[in-house]
Amino acid sequence: MNIPTIILFVFAFFIFLSSFFTVxxxxxxxxxxxxxxxxxxxxxxxxxxxxxxxxxxxxxxxxQQLDVIIETKTKDNVFIKMKVSVxxxxxxxxxxxxxxxxxxxxxQITAYVFDVVRAEVxxxxxxxxxxxxxxIAIAVKRELNxxxxxxxxxxxxxxxxxxxxxxxxxxAMNRINAAxxxxxxxxxxxxxxxxxIVAKAKxxxxxxxxxxxxIADQRREIARGLVESVEVLNNVxxxxxxxxxxxxxxxxxDTLQAIGADTNSNLILLPNSPQAGSEMLNNMVASFAAxxxxxxxxxxNTPPKPIKKESRFREAPxxxxxxxxxx
Numbered sequence: 640m641n642i643p644t645i646i647l648f649v650f651a652f653f654i655f656l657s658s659f660f661t662v663x664x665x666x667x668x669x670x671x672x673x674x675x676x677x678x679x680x681x682x683x684x685x686x687x688x689x690x691x692x693x694x695x696x697x698x699x700x701x702x703q704q705l706d707v708i709i710e711t712k713t714k715d716n717v718f719i720k721m722k723v724s725v726x727x728x729x730x731x732x733x734x735x736x737x738x739x740x741x742x743x744x745x746x747q748i749t750a751y752v753f754d755v756v757r758a759e760v761x762x763x764x765x766x767x768x769x770x771x772x773x774x775i776a777i778a779v780k781r782e783l784n785x786x787x788x789x790x791x792x793x794x795x796x797x798x799x800x801x802x803x804x805x806x807x808x809x810x811a812m813n814r815i816n817a818a819x820x821x822x823x824x825x826x827x828x829x830x831x832x833x834x835x836i837v838a839k840a841k842x843x844x845x846x847x848x849x850x851x852x853x854i855a856d857q858r859r860e861i862a863r864g865l866v867e868s869v870e871v872l873n874n875v876x877x878x879x880x881x882x883x884x885x886x887x888x889x890x891x892x893d894t895l896q897a898i899g900a901d902t903n904s905n906l907i908l909l910p911n912s913p914q915a916g917s918e919m920l921n922n923m924v925a926s927f928a929a930x931x932x933x934x935x936x937x938x939x940n941t942p943p944k945p946i947k948k949e950s951r952f953r954e955a956p957x958x959x960x961x962x963x964x965x966x
Contacts, residue, residue, distance in 0.1 A: 676739070728793055737792060755782045
């Protein structure tokens, strides 16, 4: 076998091998014959005519993702950057359209995303953009589906994955949020203080009411005790005036004893001599005597006899029927 034959044999062998090719899973291959579309080959071992047929390109049928970053402004004139992620794939039955109708599909998708986002976001305020980002994503998907379906692309999903306002705007929003929370906290604290004040006032009012009731009960019992004491003293031959005087003196000394028992008391009684008790008793007896005499004179309408005993009791009121009578 001469050399030209060997060369021809080797060349034919490589030509034969080039007739076979493989297509990976989730991939489509475009076959052209003399520059004209011939067929679409799917995954597996495929055959083509050498030299006449050629592989024009391979199209992935997997789901792809394109991230588009857009700068736009809101209705309240706040500039923001949005990141929109578009998930798409080539429709298996429309591989021809996807390969031949679009040169740069990513650029086409990016242009549509820019167009939709810049039409939707300026209608919304900044807070609404965050709240209605799903509505923006749905609008982008709707527009892309209508436009890209013609070119053999199916839009699986669109996601607004990031909304990034200017740094100063974010700081201002944080301050507003902090101020709003401080306002709410202040309102709760004020309400809590009001409740405490009202509760304290009610407690003080109830305390004073009970104290007043207790004082009234105490005075009623004291009066009842004084009546009983006077009745007991009257039974042993002591008249009402002397009994009253005795009770007053007894209470005076009881008061002195109670004050002396308190070591932290700063109360000073003036005068506080040993004769104070007897003087108080004499004054009270003289007062009662003068009162009785005035009463009898008022009944008889006769001038009373002057009282010679000197004392420090208060003056008796004038006789309304006879103003000249005084004590």
